[in-house]
């Protein structure tokens with residue numbers, strides 16, 4: 609890869625940033641046994657791409673390092689309001705094969721595919737996923753892969769499970785048992801995302817138990833597939849702290865970021881009272897930027913301390929918000945995520961938060977460049 613000066617500068621500032629954060633964290637981690645050089649080499653950030661960081665990191669021998677796993681930096685987009693609608697297409701987005709080509713050509717390397725599997729299963733005890741529906745999902749996965757995109761298959765809007773976790777648990781396990789068997793030979797660019805935004809009665813105790821049951825089921829047929837797991841309370845950053853994941857080198861923790869909520873969700877018709885938030889702007893004041901930095905620092909610290917990569921698998925601003933504010937927020941957030949080596953997946957493609965117009969088949973070029981400028985490119 610040929611690097612330009614700006615890229616080099618960004619990488620250097622990222623290294624310095626991670627170095628100082630690591631130093632800060634070390635203050636709270638004196639009890640951690642020293643690591644061998646070999647162990648450090650495995651975990652050290654940036655070694656693949658940026659040898660300069662090695663000399664910067666060297667003096668910090670006994671410190672926990674940011675995990676370095678075989679995990680690509682995600683620059684992705686959620687194809688929302690399509691297959692997680694009660695019926696495919698009923699929320700106005702019908703996925704066309706060309707979209708994947710458009711997404712790849714625009715510079716993304718991944719898509720997240722939210723799917724409402726729970727609306728397409730038969731009765732107990734098998735809860736068989738409808739064959740036609742599964743074919744539709746297969747087709748989307750195949751087209752994404754053939755367009756060189758990582759595809760994250762996400763079990764979305766399983767509302768019954770949130771309301772009644774004990775009663776619905778078997779359904780959840782059965783959905784993943786079937787998906788695991790069905791996709792066991794798919795290439796590693798297919799990732800699984802266990803459940804979108806656990807909430808309500810699916811509290812952290814119940815969710816951690818469910819995670820510990822479902823992962824071994826998936827691992828029976830997919831020993832090394834990447835599995836993404838979000839925390840409870842709509843997968844906010846704070847919920848990472850409550851997440852208990854089994855030891856497994858192919859897990860990725862996820863968080864969603866919509867803060868300030870009054871800005872990103874102004875006028876959202878699914879959020880009660882959000883009409884009152886119309887005209888909320890985001891001008892990028894020091895205070896506004898600090899909130900984002902602190903939140904992302906929390907995610908990064910969690911990642912370092914737990915040695916688990918994190919990804920921001922949803923974030924976005926509704927189209928009703930003022931355009932300049934949208935641009936600023938999106939650019940600042942992705943820039944700060946990138947500085948911390950946190951990959952991201954924008955919500956959404958061409959629905960309420962969209963940056964693409966599915967009718968005219970055109971991108972909002974300004975938003976696209978706000979997202980993709982300053983990003984790590986391999």
Ligand code: GLC
Nearest residue numbers: 688764765804805873922955
């Ligand atoms: C969550 C919801 C989705 C919503 C988005 C933004 O992912 O599941 O329906 O559009 O957040 O609010």
